[in-house]
Amino acid sequence: MTGTAVRPPGSPSxxxxxxxxxxxxxxxxxxxxxLGSGAAGLSAALAARPVRSVLIVTKDTLSAGSTQWAQxxxxxxxxxxxxxxxxxxxxxxxxxxxxxxxxxxxxVAEAPTSIRYLMRLGAAFDPAAGGTDIALTRxxxxxxxxxxxxxxxxxxxxxxxxxxxxxxxxxxxxLGRAFALDLVVGTAPDGVRQAVGVRIGQTDxxxxxxxxxxxxxxxxxxxxxxxxxxxxxxxxxxxVTGDGIAMAxxxxxxxxxxxxVQFHPTVMWRGPDATGQQALVSEAVRGEGAILYDxxxxxxxxxxxxxxxxxxRDVVAAAISRRMGEAPGGVDDHVYxxxxxxxxxxxxxxxxxxxxxxxxxxxxxxxxIPVAPAAHYACGGIRAGLDGTTAMRGLYAVGEVASTGVHxxxxxxxxxxxESVVAGTRVGRDLAWELPDRVxxxxxxxxxxxxxLLAPARVRxxxxxxxxxxxxxxxAMSLASAAGALGSIARTMSSPSSSLAAGDAxxxxxxxxxxxxxxxxxxxxxxxxxxxAQLRTESRGCHRRxxxxxxxxxxxxxxxxxxxxxxxxxxxx
Ligand code: SIN
Numbered sequence: 001m002t003g004t005a006v007r008p009p010g011s012p013s014x015x016x017x018x019x020x021x022x023x024x025x026x027x028x029x030x031x032x033x034x035l036g037s038g039a040a041g042l043s044a045a046l047a048a049r050p051v052r053s054v055l056i057v058t059k060d061t062l063s064a065g066s067t068q069w070a071q072x073x074x075x076x077x078x079x080x081x082x083x084x085x086x087x088x089x090x091x092x093x094x095x096x097x098x099x100x101x102x103x104x105x106x107x108v109a110e111a112p113t114s115i116r117y118l119m120r121l122g123a124a125f126d127p128a129a130g131g132t133d134i135a136l137t138r139x140x141x142x143x144x145x146x147x148x149x150x151x152x153x154x155x156x157x158x159x160x161x162x163x164x165x166x167x168x169x170x171x172x173x174x175l176g177r178a179f180a181l182d183l184v185v186g187t188a189p190d191g192v193r194q195a196v197g198v199r200i201g202q203t204d205x206x207x208x209x210x211x212x213x214x215x216x217x218x219x220x221x222x223x224x225x226x227x228x229x230x231x232x233x234x235x236x237x238x239x240v241t242g243d244g245i246a247m248a249x250x251x252x253x254x255x256x257x258x259x260x261v262q263f264h265p266t267v268m269w270r271g272p273d274a275t276g277q278q279a280l281v282s283e284a285v286r287g288e289g290a291i292l293y294d295x296x297x298x299x300x301x302x303x304x305x306x307x308x309x310x311x312x313r314d315v316v317a318a319a320i321s322r323r324m325g326e327a328p329g330g331v332d333d334h335v336y337x338x339x340x341x342x343x344x345x346x347x348x349x350x351x352x353x354x355x356x357x358x359x360x361x362x363x364x365x366x367x368x369i370p371v372a373p374a375a376h377y378a379c380g381g382i383r384a385g386l387d388g389t390t391a392m393r394g395l396y397a398v399g400e401v402a403s404t405g406v407h408x409x410x411x412x413x414x415x416x417x418x419e420s421v422v423a424g425t426r427v428g429r430d431l432a433w434e435l436p437d438r439v440x441x442x443x444x445x446x447x448x449x450x451x452x453l454l455a456p457a458r459v460r461x462x463x464x465x466x467x468x469x470x471x472x473x474x475x476a477m478s479l480a481s482a483a484g485a486l487g488s489i490a491r492t493m494s495s496p497s498s499s500l501a502a503g504d505a506x507x508x509x510x511x512x513x514x515x516x517x518x519x520x521x522x523x524x525x526x527x528x529x530x531x532x533a534q535l536r537t538e539s540r541g542c543h544r545r546x547x548x549x550x551x552x553x554x555x556x557x558x559x560x561x562x563x564x565x566x567x568x569x570x571x572x573x
Contacts (some may be wrong), residue, residue, distance in 0.1 A: 005562065005570035005571065005572035006535070006570065006571060006572070007323040007531075007568055007569065007570055007571075008483065008530075008531040008534040008535055008569070008571060009125040013212060014452070014490050014491065014493065014522075014566075014567045015249075015490060015523070015524050015527060015567040015568070016243070016250070016451040016452055016453070016493070016520060016567060017250050017369075017451070017515050017563065017565065017567060018181075018182055018250060018446060018448045018451045018511050019182055019201075019250075019294075019414040019448070019451070019453070019512070019517075019520060019521075020182040020448055020449055020450075020451045020452070020453050020495055020496050020510075020514070021181055021199070021201050021209070021449070021512045021517075022209075022212050022448075022449060022543055023210045023212065023448075024199065024212045024213050025211055025212060025213065026211060026213035026214075027213060027214045027215075027372055028055070028213065028214070028215050028216070028376075029215060029216045029217075030052075030053045030054065030055040030173075030215060030216075030217050031048075031052035031053045031054065031217065031218055031219065032044075032045070032048045032052050032053070032054045032055070032217055032218070032219045032221060032428075032431050032435070033054075033055050033056075033057060033186050033198055033215045033217040033219075033220055033221070033434060034055070034056045034136060034221040034223055035057050035180040035198065035221065035222050035223060035224050035243075035244065035264060036057075036058065036065065036068060036221070036223035036224040036225060036244065036399070036401070037056050037058040037061075037062040037063070037064075037164075037174070037223075037400065037568060038065040038067035038160070038223065038225055038399060038400075038420065039063065039067045039156075039159050039163060039417055039420035039421055040159070040223040040399025040401075040402075040419075040420035040424040041056060041221065041223030041398070041399065041424065041426065042062075042160075042163035042164065042166075042167045042399070042421060043163060043173075043344055043398075043420060043421050043423075043424025043425045044221050044223060044388070044396075044398055044424040044427045044428040044429060044431075045167050045172045045221075045428065046163065046167045046170055046172065046428060046488070047165050047424070047425045047426075047427075047428025047429045047431075047432060048427075048428040048429070048432045049167070049170045049172050049178050049428075049432075050170070050432060051432045052431060052432055052435070053173070054172045054173065055172075055173045055174070055175055055215060055217075056167070056172055056173070056174045056175070057175050057178045057180050057198065057200060057215065058174065058175070058177075058178065059177065059178060059179040059203070059239065059243070059514060060176070061176060061179065061181070062160070062164050062174065062176075063157075063160050063164065064237060064238075064239040064475075064527055065225045065235050065237065065239055065398065066225050066226065066228075066237065066240055067156045067159055067160045067420070068156050068157050068158070068160045068237070068269050069156055069157075069235070069236070069237055069280065070155055070156025070159070070416075070417055071148065071153040071154070071155060071156065071280050071282035071284065071350075071352065071353070072137075072139050072153075072155060072282050072283055072284050072413055072414045072419070073125075073137070073147040073148050073149035073150065073155040073284070073417070074111070074115060074118075074147070074155070074159075074414055074417045074418045075087065075111065075112070075116045075139075075142065075146050075148075075412065075413070075415050075418050076105035076111035076112045076114070076146060076148060076418060077108065077111065077112055077144075077146055077149055077412040078112055078115065078134060078136060078146065078148065078378070078516070079144065079145060079146065081137055081144075082144040082145070082146050083144075083198075084105075084108050084109060086144055087108045087111070087142075087144075087145055087146060088101070088104055088105055088108050089143070089440075089504050090141055090143050090302045090412055091104045091107075091108065091384075091406070091412045091415060092104060092408070093141065093312070094141040094312045094313075094314075094408070094410050094411065094412035094450070094541075095406075095407055095409055095410055095411075095412070095541065096314075096408060096409040096410055096540045096541035096551065097408065097409065097540065097551065097556050098257065098260075098381035098408035098409040098540070098541065098558065099405055099406065099408035099520075100404070100405025100406070100408075100554070102405075103203070103386055103404055103405040103406055104184075104406055106386055107386060107406050107415070107419055107422055108571060110422045110502075111422065112351070114418060114421040114422045114425065115134075115418075117127070117421070117425070118159065118162060118421065120168045121163070121362045121503045122162050122165070122166070123150065123158055123159060124150060124151075124158060125148045125149065125150050125158075125161040126148075126149050126150055126151070126152065128168070134148055135149065136148065137149060137284050137287045137288065137414035138204075138284075138287040138308050138310065138314060139282075139283040139284055139286075139287050139414055139572075140265075140283045140286065140287075140307070140308070140311060140312055140313050140413050140486070141307070141310070141311070141313065141412050141413060141508075142412070142413065142414075145363060147284065147287070147413070147414045151351065152348060152349050152350050152351050152352075153284065153349070153350045153351065153352045153353055154280050154351065154352055155417070156417065159417060159421075175200070175202075175215075175275075175323065176200050177202060177203045177204065177205065177210075177349075178200045178201070179200065179201040179202075179203060179243075179517055180198050180200060180224070180244075180247060180515055181198070181199040181200065181201050181212075181517065182198070182199045182247060182250055182251065183195050183197075183198055183199075183220060183247060183248075183250075183251045183395065184199055184214060184216070184440045184441045185196060185251060185392075185441065186440050186442050187439070187442055188393065188425040188437065188439045192253075192393055193393070194232045194392065194393040194394040194395075194436060194439050195219075195220040195251075195393070195394035195395035196216060196217070196218075196220075196391050196394060196438075196439050196440070196441050197214055197215050197216040197217050197220065197441065198214070198215050198217070198220055199212065199213075199214055199448075200212065200213045200214070200215055200475070201512060201514070201517065202382065203460060203513065203514050206221065206513050207513050207514030208384070208513055208514075209249070209512050209513055212283050214441075217439075218394065218398060218435040218436050218437070218438055219394055219431050219435055219436060220395050220396065221359025221388065221396045221397075221398060221427060221428075221431075222244040222247070222248065222382065222395065222396065222397045222398075222401055222402075223241050223244070223397070223398050223399045223401060223420075223424065224242075224243045224244030224245075224247075224401050224508070225239075225244070225368065225399060225400045225401055226240055226242070226378035226381070226401065227241060227242030227245060227261075227375060227378055227522070227525045228239045228240045228374075228375045228376060228377075228378075229242075229270045229276075229278075229463070229518075229522060230242055230375070230462070230463065230466050230525050230526050230529070231261075231372040231374070231375035231463055231466045231467045232275045232276075232460075232464050232466070232467035232468075233267070233274065233275060233276070233278055233372075233375065233461040233467060234276070234277060234278065234374050234375040234376065235264050235267050235268075235277065235278060235279075235280040235374055235375070235376045236277060236375070236376070237277050238276065238277060241518040241521050241522050241525075242378075242521050242522060242524070242525035243517075243521050243523050244381070244382065244397070244401035245258070245378075245382065245401060245521075245524075245527075245528070246520070246521035246522075246524040247379055248382045248390075248397070248523050249524060249528060249561070249562065249563040250524075250563060251285050251392070251395075252559060252562070252563075253390065253391055253392060253395075253562075254381060254383065254391070254560035254562045255380065255381055255382055255383070255403070255406075255501035255528060255560070255561050255562075256380050256381070256382075256383045256403045256559065256560050256561070257379055257380025257381070257403050257407075257409070257558055257559070258380040258525070258528050258529045258532050258559075258561055259380070259529060259531065259532035259536050259543045259559065260377075260378075260379035260380050260407075260408075260409050260410065260541055260543050261375055261377070261378055261379065261540045261542060262313055262314065262317075262373055262375075262376050262377040262378075262379055262410060262411055262544050263373040263374060263376060263471070263472045263542065264280060264283075264313065264316040264317070264373060264374060264375075264376035264377075265292075265313055265316035265317040265372035265373050266280075266281040266282075266283070266284075266285070266286070266292075266316075266337055266369075266370070266371040266372075266373075266377070267279065267280055267281065267322065267371060267372060267373065268280070268281055268353075268356055268360070268369065268370065268371060269333065269334035269368075269370040269371055269372040270360055272333055275463070278374055279352075279353070279356035279359075280353075280376075281337055281353055281356075281369055282350065282353065283310075283313065283413050284350075285339050285350060285353065286309045286310055286337070286339065286530075287310065288339070288342060288349065289339075289341055289342070290309070290337050290338060290339035290341075290342075291309055291337075291338050292309055292316070292336070292337055292338075292371075292544075293335065293336045293337075293338055293368065294319065294323050294324075294329065294335050294336070295328055295329030295330070295331035295334075295335065295336070296328035296329035298318075300319055300320055300323050300335055301316060301319055304319045305319075307463045311536075312410060312412070313376075313410065313411075313413060313542070314410045314541050314542040314544070317373040318470050318472060318473065318544050319375060320335050320371075320372070320373055320441040320472075321471075321472040323335060324372070326447050330542060333372060334370045334371060334372040335370075335371060335372070336368035336369065336370055336371065337368060337371045338368045339364055339369065340366055340367070340368070340371075342364075342365070343365050346364045346365050346366075347365065349510065350364070350385075353369075357369060361447050363476075373471075373472050375467075377400065377411055377416060377455075378400055378401075379403070379408070379409065379410060379411050379541070379542065380403045381397065381400065381401045381402050381403040382397040382401055382402050382403065383402075383403050383560070384396065384397040384398070384402040384403065384404055384423075384484050385404060386404050386406070386423050386426060387423070387426045387427055387430055388402070388423060388424075388426065388427030388430075389427075393436055394436045394439075396431075397417070397426045398420065398423045398424045398427055399416075399420040399423065400416060400420070402423070404419070404423065406461075407419075408420050408541060409540045409541020409543060410540060410541030416420055424568075427448070430456055440481070449495065449497050450495055450497065451495055452479060452485050452493035452495045452510070452511040452520075453493060453494065453495070453496070453516040453517070453519070453520050454489070454490075454492070454493050454516060454519040454520045454522075454523050454546075455492065455493075455494065455510045455512065455514075455516065455519070456516055456518075456519050458489055458492060458519065458523075459515075459518070459519040459522055459523075461485070461489055462486065462489055462519075462522055462523050462526050463522070464529075465481075465482050465485045465486060465489075465526070465559045466482065466526050466529075468482075469481050469482035470482050470526075470529065470530055470533060471542060473544045473545070474533060474544070474545055474546070475545055475546045475547040476534070476545075477549050479514075479530055479533055479534045480534070482526075482530045483527075483530050483531070483534065486523065486526055486527050486530060488567045489523060490523060490527070493510070493520070493525045494509055495509065495510070496509050496510060496511055496512055496558045497509065505536065507513055511547055516548055518558040521558055524563070527569050528561040528563075528569055531561055531569045531570075531571050532561050532571055533545075533572050534571075536555060536559060537552070537555070537556045538550065538551050539551060540550040540555060541569060547563065557573050558573065559572070559573050560573065561573050
């Protein structure tokens with residue numbers, strides 16, 4: 001393929017180019033609107049605020065996204081015996097040939113400053129035993145101890161608290177229970193399309209539509225996070241439904257590297273029927289010496305990789321998956337993590353994991369923890385620079401929703417919170433310095449109530465398809481099944497005003513609500529991911545295909561997915 005967009009066989013069509021909602025009844029003007037309230041969005045808002053009016057739009061509360069749940073911490077070179085070169089090398093190695101080295105170097109060089117910045121804002125990182133230095137731990141793929149953590153395994157919660165307080169204290173405004181439906185786009189005097197605002201669906205606490213409005217802004221910062229909820233089992237909280245990526249696709253932007261979703265190797269296994277957000281068992285537990293065993297008591301990682309249990313995440317997840325496929329001891333859906341060498345020290349070092357273990361009647365000081373891989377992190381997204389700039393003037397993307405070239409085909413552990421703070425702060429500072437000119441929105445001729453939405457009841461099917469056919473390892477047949485199943489599900493979509501497809505959709509017309517918008521976004525992102533995974537006929541990083549088990553030189557390139565005017569998915573390199 002050479003830059004030509006193709007439609008992968010069986011890929012779904014009919015995906016909407018707008019989210020259905022009634023006409024807007026209110027408007028609001030700000031300098032900068034930030035969509036999402038995790039580390040990236042808050043960092044951007046905080047840095048822009050001193051000179052700009054800034055509004056954070058969140059469909060829930062400020063801490064409903066992934067940041068709050070991050071356990072491991074933030075990677076940065078802080079130990080004098082560690083080197084920038086070492087962190088760069090580890091990031092490139094994990095990224096399996098698809099990182100942008102220049103961007104990786106920028107991030108790694110700025111990472112220590114971002115830790116000091118967070119400390120100045122009041123973040124309390126765990127001190128090293130008996131000293132005043134910050135404690136540094138290790139995670140998979142790191143050749144040195146360089147992960148800063150807080151509250152043991154409550155690192156994300158501390159970052160969220162610090163940035164929430166700082167942003168609110170600085171006068172950043174927040175619009176809660178506000179679903180970012182679609183970008184509002186205008187045409188500048190030089191004929192260039194420009195993001196000029198966002199259409200918002202305001203909901204009540206149950207996600208029911210209350211009103212629709214428009215926030216006009218000179219800069220729109222998308223920081224909506226990833227899309228773990230596209231899968232049946234994930235470490236991500238319920239709000240992580242790919243809203244930013246689906247919105248970008250509908251606005252005509254390309255999303256890149258969406259075939260690379262990182263499966264965390266060790267998410268707590270709570271039985272065959274457990275779905276939705278599952279408790280993470282941080283890689284830092286293996287960083288502190290824990291070992292993976294199968295149900296027959298054999299080590300999983302011995303002989304698989306020189307770093308054994310601390311191999312990069314994609315390698316560990318694939319090894320667990322393979323071992324589960326062999327069903328040692330008759331067990332094919334989980335393995336065990338043994339951290340009992342830590343004894344009762346485990347409780348203090350990993351309080352959240354201890355709590356999750358106790359909920360299923362286990363004591364991690366004496367019991368092995370049942371674990372399995374689950375969807376964890378989207379390495380791809382809206383193509384953006386580390387300064388957030390995208391292909392559309394006025395539109396910026398930061399954090400997990402963005403694809404900056406830092407992560408390549410597989411993110412190195414704990415690089416993501418660091419990237420969110422570095423990139424978010426950069427975009428905020430740039431916007432404090434200079435904003436795009438104000439441009440009027442293009443005249444809207446479409447009736448957004450005429451477009452279809454996915455019935456919330458169908459979302460479970462999408463998730464089951466994605467976990468069954470597009471999980472840790474896939475092949476042409478499983479991807480074709482996924483594409484076919486998503487196509488059938490897409491055909492059940494129904495518009496609010498139409499009752500024609502009502503029977504098919506499993507009940508009356510589909511009403512605009514948080515759940516139907518999220519479901520439609522989940523379907524859109526799932527279709528994009530399957531299409532890219534179909535075309536990439538190799539295994540690289542966290543894209544693993546059993547029919548093409550090796551990396552292939554011709555695939556050292558990125559795939560861009562777009563949505564055409566008819567709602568069909570196209571892929572190009
Ligand atoms: C973990 O604590 O294992 C997750 C950290 C990360 O995803 O970077």
